[in-house]
Amino acid sequence: MCLAILAILAHENAACEELRNSRMFLKLLEAVLKTGNRMNVGTTRGDAHAFKLDTLLKLVDVKGAME
Numbered sequence: 769m770c771l772a773i774l775a776i777l778a779h780e781n782a783a784c785e786e787l788r789n790s791r792m793f794l795k796l797l798e799a800v801l802k803t804g805n806r807m808n809v810g811t812t813r814g815d816a817h818a819f820k821l822d823t824l825l826k827l828v829d830v831k832g833a834m835e
């Protein structure tokens with residue numbers, strides 16, 4: 769059981785390292801931040817420098833207005 773837990777933790781650690789070193793993931797996070805700032809321009813939230821990762825879960829609820 770301990771070995772199984774260690775294997776899972778090693779796998780999760782490797783996945784985290786891959787995300788940390790991924791330029792594509794960084795670009796995605798930058799795009800999310802820029803989009804959020806554009807959507808919130810003129811408010812106190814419109815000039816954010818960061819966001820919590822759990823915010824990504826809320827993206828599915830974002831609705832845009834078509835012009």
